Structures are given as structure tokens and as C-alpha cells.
Amino acid sequence: MDVQRLELLRELAERHSITEVARATHRTPSAVSQQLKVLEREAGLPLTERSGRGLILTDAGRALARSATDVAVALARARAVWDEFRNDATGVVSLVTFPTAGEMLLPGALKHLAEVPGLAVNCTDKDPELSDFPALTAEYDIVLAYSLRGQLPWGGRGLTVVPLMTEPLDVGLPADHRLASRSWITPADVIGETWIGAPAGYPFERILHQIEQTAGSQITVAQQFADLRVIEAFVVAGLGIALVPRYTWGGDQPGKLLLKPLRGVDAERQIVALMRPDRAERLAVRTVLEVLRTEAARVQAQHALIT
Amino acid sequence: MDVQRLELLRELAERHSITEVARATHRTPSAVSQQLKVLEREAGLPLTERSGRGLILTDAGRALARSATDVAVALARARAVWDEFRNDATGVVSLVTFPTAGEMLLPGALKHLAEVPGLAVNCTDKDPELSDFPALTAEYDIVLAYSLRGQLPWGGRGLTVVPLMTEPLDVGLPADHRLASRSWITPADVIGETWIGAPAGYPFERILHQIEQTAGSQITVAQQFADLRVIEAFVVAGLGIALVPRYTWGGDQPGKLLLKPLRGVDAERQIVALMRPDRAERLAVRTVLEVLRTEAARVQAQHALIT
DNA sequence: GACATCCATGTAGTAACGCTACACACTTCG
DNA sequence: CGAAGTGTGTAGCGTTACTACATGGATGTC
Incomplete structure (x- = not known):
């Protein structure tokens, strides 16, 4: 053997x-x-x-x-x-992320990790729809993935799951929208609105269904884009409203895009690190993971401060 | 690595x-x-x-x-x-025991184990004083050892310890002894008695010390023998009284040797199986262990029935 | 239906690896 | 001081796991 x-x-x-x-x-x-x-x-x-x-x-x-x-x-x-005994977190760690998490977490995390001598982190991004997150663990040490609250579809497969943060999904509105003065939004508020959605297969779709069910009326999805920047541009242009992850939105056009919390629906996504259990044990991997967690906490705290 | x-x-x-x-x-x-x-x-x-x-x-x-x-x-x-998947508990298991446990447990256990095809159990005995029990785990898969209640001296060494039974240590008397009619004995009862003891280093010594301390008087140890049979013969001959493990005494001379429970002192020894943790995982080893446990329970139950 | 393609799997031959045999340096003990 | 014990080098050999190449089967395509 x-x-x-x-x-x-x-x-x-x-x-x-x-x-x-x-x-x-x-x-x-x-x-x-x-x-x-x-x-x-x-x-x-x-x-x-x-x-x-x-x-x-x-x-x-x-x-x-x-x-x-x-x-x-x-x-x-x-x-x-x-x-650990030698205090030597050396080696190469490969990481894939979906774009928004990469934008939110990686710059800050990598800045910290640059201070660890001998540790190299190779990052890539992959569109989440195209890729089966668990399958990526064969190729990469760390896979940044997300799932909606409640179900963690990758529990039973023998993968190690480390939660990094839970990010609320807000409703993005143009500044001149009729709901712009509200401090939060319910499914009933958005009856009749046109939505800019994500392509089929993205989990956001499920939340829109929940909104439909709660409000009891059908939702009109005008466009389907994978890239958040495109979605934001459409919203700002007044072509519809959209679900936008709270910590990740661009902020390119300050004041033109408003985010309103959604009440009455579980509108959150959980951002986690997915790993093959043996790779999760590596000290170098654990070091990266630790930095990612504190970075996630930092982002979350910073946003709480702003609001 | x-x-x-x-x-x-x-x-x-x-x-x-x-x-x-x-x-x-x-x-x-x-x-x-x-x-x-x-x-x-x-x-x-x-x-x-x-x-x-x-x-x-x-x-x-x-x-x-x-x-x-x-x-x-x-x-x-x-x-x-x-x-387990193949249902194949095959292989050779080596076992050392101290003599009394060997006499008590092994014949019955080996009879059961003979029915497992492909499983060979090689047994030996070793005098406990001469050998450091934990050291024997390097050489044998299973080491039958004993220790007095309370302290398990082989806890911290990274060895796997499986308790098999706890055996009371009674006081053995000749049939014509002045205490022969008592149903139990306290340290105070045996003040002034002559003892047949075990050589220095055997844990029985410690119990005699406890008796001394509880009764508040010195104990006279006339002879020191390692072999229980010799001790029993001396007791029967009226040359002294002795500590005798309840389940293990010979019974060669029925009626000539009486066993009386000792009260007021923790007079028990724990019989355990000692193993290197990796060897303890082997299916063949675990099979032997299981049989030893049921055999120990059988012996204990049978004695409880007699009393 | 022929053909290219993609699999897994055989068959040499080769390179690396871990072992033995033997020699040596060192410490302890009689 | 020698004898017997220890661990460690060096040379040589055998085993093993690899590559390179060839083969046979299943799939899909023109």
C-alpha cells in the first residue's frame, strides 16, 4: 500500500x-x-x-x-x-477567484502577503458560471467561491470550506429613481420594475424568484449580464434596477448609483474558500487563508462604518 | 518527506x-x-x-x-x-501478557479466534517486573499490562490503551485462619499478620503500603514471590496471608484457600491492552481486542455468578 | 463505412534509488 | 590497552518507476 x-x-x-x-x-x-x-x-x-x-x-x-x-x-x-516548527510558510499557493471577490479582497490581501518571505501567491480569476467551483480545487490550492445563504452545495464532497464573509445583496437604483429616498426596499416596492439580471445559472436568479414569490407578481428581466460593471452602467443609465453585492460595487460613479437593503428576502451571498482537504493543511495555504479572513473582516467593518 | x-x-x-x-x-x-x-x-x-x-x-x-x-x-x-471493506481480518498478531492474565483470558480468547480464517495470533508471556510494559509495544502488537486504579502510567506516551477489565485484589487466607468466617476484611483486621508478598517493583507493594497507612501499623512481609502459585501454596500451608487477584487464583486446592474482599483500601488492578497507535488500527488487531474484551467480560460475569 | 482521434495499456530500455558488504572512526567497558 | 559496542562513509548491485514507442479498443465525423 x-x-x-x-x-x-x-x-x-x-x-x-x-x-x-x-x-x-x-x-x-x-x-x-x-x-x-x-x-x-x-x-x-x-x-x-x-x-x-x-x-x-x-x-x-x-x-x-x-x-x-x-x-x-x-x-x-x-x-x-x-x-510551523521551523516557522517557514514558504512555497507557492495558487488561487482562483470570481471577479468581484478578487477585486474586493485580493489587492489588500496580497499587499500583506508580500511581507511573508518565500511565499508566492499566484492568482487568477474565472467567471463563476462557466466553472464548477469544486472541480477547480483539483487545479488550484484555494478557490474563492460563493453560494447563497443556507445551502452550501459543496458540503458532502469531502472538500474543506472556510467561510470568509457574508455579503448582503442590495438593490441598485439610479439616483433619480422613485425609490431613491427610501432607506430600505421590500419585494412589494419593486413590483413593475424592470431588472438588469445575471445570465441563467447564476445564483442571483434564485433571489429574483424569491422576490417574485414574496411580492406575488412576475419580474421582468430586460438584460442579462455577467459583468457587474456593465450592470451598474445600465442601472445608472436608468434602464432598470439590479441586485448588487454591497461590498463589491464599483463606486466609479459616486452618487449616481444608490444601494438599498432588501428586506423580506434572504438576500445574502456567502463568500467562502474551497479547498481539497490535504491542501488546506499546508501552512502556506493556511497563512493566505488567515490574511483573506482578516481582509474580509476589514472590508466588512469599513463598510459598516460608512453606512 | x-x-x-x-x-x-x-x-x-x-x-x-x-x-x-x-x-x-x-x-x-x-x-x-x-x-x-x-x-x-x-x-x-x-x-x-x-x-x-x-x-x-x-x-x-x-x-x-x-x-x-x-x-x-x-x-x-x-x-x-x-x-473491513473486503471483510478480511487476515494477518499475524503478536501478543505478550503477564502470566496471570494469560492464564485467565488467552485460552478462551484463542479458542474463539481460531475460527477466524487467516488470522494467526502469536502469544508469549513475560514477567511484569522484568519488563517495562510500554517498551514491549515496540516488539509486540498487543501488550497485556496492568496498573493499579487511578494512575495509568502510560497515558502521555502516545500509546493506545484499551481497558479490558478491573480485577479486585482479595486477601487470601488458609481455611483454618482466624478470619476465615468473615465475609470481608479491613486493614485493621490484619494487624499483626505475616504476609507473603511480591518482589519489590511489583505494584502489589503499593497496596500493602496503603494497608499499613490505613491500619497505622507496620506490615511484616515474610517471603517475596513473583509466581502466584507459589504464593498460594505458602498461604495454604499457613505460612502467611497474601494479596490474590480474585479472578486469577488457581483453584487447585478447592476449599483450602479462601478469598476475602478487602475494604477500606482501593485494592483493584486494571488490566489493559497497550498498543502503538498505528498497530491498534489494524483490523486483525482490533478483532483480537474485541474477543479479549468479551472474554474478560465473560470471566468477570462467571465469577459474579459464583459469589 | 472509412478515418482520425482519443483513450488505456502493453513492451523494451534506462535512470534513479535504496539496499548490502565492507571499512573506518569513535566511545565505553573490562 | 584491547574488545565490543556504536554510527557513518564508499562502492557495487538489484529493484523499481519512469519514458518512449507501439498496440488495441471506443467514439465521433465526413
Whole structure:
């Protein structure tokens, strides 16, 4: 029961293809196939079976892969303890974020992290609709993701979830809107309004449905944009109103866009860090995470001050 | 950070000598030395330092060895999960016991364990005085040990302790003794009696001290024997009285030896199984342990029935 | 239906790695 | 002082896990 081989099985469970595992572990597919064959012989049961031109894990294979994760976590924890002992949070941490969180958290966080010697953080952004957040954990150490309050769709998959902040979703209005003087807004207030929404698949959609249900009237979504800046521009232009995350809106046009809290509907999104459990143990990763949390708290506190 | 190398460090932490580690892992001392050197280079800190003609671990070495244990446990657990999945408690389990526990528990337990196919249990006995129980865990999978109530001297050492039973220590009397008709005995009752004791170092000694303190008078220990049979023979011969574990006494001479509970003193010994935590995870080991527990319960229940 | 494509998996051959055997330096003990 | 114990170097060898290349099967396309 070699650890390296178990690791390969674990990768296979996540990447669903020997070729992919080979690419991710800098090996030839042949090497991976051979090692898995050895593991299978040691295990005494078939771990994979062919399916079309690829292969899938058997129940036994999945069971063993799960155990392999526990081993990987223990090993990563050992490394982390050791790094703590040496006080050495060195290494490369890769991170993906959806755009708004990247804008809100990363500049401040990276400024702090630059002071940690030997720690390199590589960041990218990816549009959330296009990507399955959990799947990204195979490729990146930290995945900044969001979900609506209540359901955390990535609980059961054996991923580590670290909550960073909960961000209210407000209603964005142009300054000359009829509701501009209100200090908050209810679903009944916005009956008949035209909305600038997000493309299908974005979770914002669900909140609009909730507004519909609470108010008891249908909602008109005129445009669907993924980019928040575009949405804001449309709102400012008076072409509709929109849901806008409170801490993330641009502020490019101060005074032209007003944010009003939405009452009567659970209009919040939870911003979390998603990680494979073994990677979550790394000291370097934990260091980045810690900075992200304090940065999130800072942003939140700063906004509370303004309001 | 190879697991094999961590394992060697862990062994070194327990066996305190490269030669011993080499012997235990079926290698040459040179091989062990080389591997530890590599680990040290990877770790970036000296893990060992010379002391006389041997060597000892540095603080860093001990810290890393501790983590190595966690990894070993996770790996053993993974194997166990896998064996459970295959329902395959196969393998060799080695066990040491002190004589009385061996006599009391092992025959019945081994009869049950014989029915598990593929499971081999190798048992030995060792006199408890001569051997440090925790040290034996390096050599055997399961160490049957005992300690007096209250203090478990092997708590902090990172060993797994599974309690099997608590056995009262009674006072053994010859049938014609002046206290023979009593149903229990207090320290005050036995003032002036001659005792057949155990050699220095046995924990029974401590109970005699407690009796002394409670009764407020000195105890006369005439003879000191390690073997319970010899002690019983002396008691039967009227040469003194003795502390006798209730479930373990011979019963060779029925009616000639009477056991009376001792009140006013914590006269109990706890019989436990001692194991290295990683070995405790093995399915085969856990199977043996389970049988030992039920056997202990059986013995205890049977004695309760007689009384 | 032929063909290109994408898989996994065999078959050599090679490079790296960990081991043994042996020699050596050092400390402890009789 | 020598004998016996310790840990550690060096050379050589065997095993192992990799790459490179070839093969067979399944899929999808023109």
C-alpha cells in the first residue's frame, strides 16, 4: 500500500482520466496505468473498470480513494506541523477567484502577503458560471467561491470550506429613481420594475424568484449580464434596477448609483474558500487563508462604518 | 518527506538506536543511517545528535517523529478500512501478557479466534517486573499490562490503551485462619499478620503500603514471590496471608484457600491492552481486542455468578 | 463505412534509488 | 590497552518507476 500509488488513485477519482492524472502529476499515462495496476494487484480487488474509451472507479476504488484522502491529509498536516516548527510558510499557493471577490479582497490581501518571505501567491480569476467551483480545487490550492445563504452545495464532497464573509445583496437604483429616498426596499416596492439580471445559472436568479414569490407578481428581466460593471452602467443609465453585492460595487460613479437593503428576502451571498482537504493543511495555504479572513473582516467593518 | 523515512525516524524515537531500528526493520544499520541522513537534509534541521557511542533525537527530531506517528496511524486506518471493506481480518498478531492474565483470558480468547480464517495470533508471556510494559509495544502488537486504579502510567506516551477489565485484589487466607468466617476484611483486621508478598517493583507493594497507612501499623512481609502459585501454596500451608487477584487464583486446592474482599483500601488492578497507535488500527488487531474484551467480560460475569 | 482521434495499456530500455558488504572512526567497558 | 559496542562513509548491485514507442479498443465525423 504505497502512499504514492494511493495518491494516484485519489487523483484519478477527481480527474476521471488517466491522461489527466498523468498531466497533473508530470508523468506519462503509461506510468500512471502501471502504478494503478500494481495497486490493484496489492488491493486484491478491481479498482477501475472500462467505460467507453475512458475508465471509471469501481465502488471498491472509490472507497480506497476516500481513505487515500485521509492519508494525504495526515501527511500534509505533518508537513504543516513541521513548517510551523521551523516557522517557514514558504512555497507557492495558487488561487482562483470570481471577479468581484478578487477585486474586493485580493489587492489588500496580497499587499500583506508580500511581507511573508518565500511565499508566492499566484492568482487568477474565472467567471463563476462557466466553472464548477469544486472541480477547480483539483487545479488550484484555494478557490474563492460563493453560494447563497443556507445551502452550501459543496458540503458532502469531502472538500474543506472556510467561510470568509457574508455579503448582503442590495438593490441598485439610479439616483433619480422613485425609490431613491427610501432607506430600505421590500419585494412589494419593486413590483413593475424592470431588472438588469445575471445570465441563467447564476445564483442571483434564485433571489429574483424569491422576490417574485414574496411580492406575488412576475419580474421582468430586460438584460442579462455577467459583468457587474456593465450592470451598474445600465442601472445608472436608468434602464432598470439590479441586485448588487454591497461590498463589491464599483463606486466609479459616486452618487449616481444608490444601494438599498432588501428586506423580506434572504438576500445574502456567502463568500467562502474551497479547498481539497490535504491542501488546506499546508501552512502556506493556511497563512493566505488567515490574511483573506482578516481582509474580509476589514472590508466588512469599513463598510459598516460608512453606512 | 517520504513516509518510509518518517517511519524510520519514528522507530528511532522508540528504540533509541540505529542498530536496533535496523534489526527491527530487517535492514543494515548503514541503510537506516543513510535514509535518516536524507530525511535530515530534506527537513533542513538536524534531527539527531551523538551522545556517547549512540545518538539521541533533537527536539526537532522528536517533533517530526510525533507527526510521523499521525501519518502512520492514518495509513494503518486506511488499511483497516480497506480490510473491513473486503471483510478480511487476515494477518499475524503478536501478543505478550503477564502470566496471570494469560492464564485467565488467552485460552478462551484463542479458542474463539481460531475460527477466524487467516488470522494467526502469536502469544508469549513475560514477567511484569522484568519488563517495562510500554517498551514491549515496540516488539509486540498487543501488550497485556496492568496498573493499579487511578494512575495509568502510560497515558502521555502516545500509546493506545484499551481497558479490558478491573480485577479486585482479595486477601487470601488458609481455611483454618482466624478470619476465615468473615465475609470481608479491613486493614485493621490484619494487624499483626505475616504476609507473603511480591518482589519489590511489583505494584502489589503499593497496596500493602496503603494497608499499613490505613491500619497505622507496620506490615511484616515474610517471603517475596513473583509466581502466584507459589504464593498460594505458602498461604495454604499457613505460612502467611497474601494479596490474590480474585479472578486469577488457581483453584487447585478447592476449599483450602479462601478469598476475602478487602475494604477500606482501593485494592483493584486494571488490566489493559497497550498498543502503538498505528498497530491498534489494524483490523486483525482490533478483532483480537474485541474477543479479549468479551472474554474478560465473560470471566468477570462467571465469577459474579459464583459469589 | 472509412478515418482520425482519443483513450488505456502493453513492451523494451534506462535512470534513479535504496539496499548490502565492507571499512573506518569513535566511545565505553573490562 | 584491547574488545565490543556504536554510527557513518564508499562502492557495487538489484529493484523499481519512469519514458518512449507501439498496440488495441471506443467514439465521433465526413
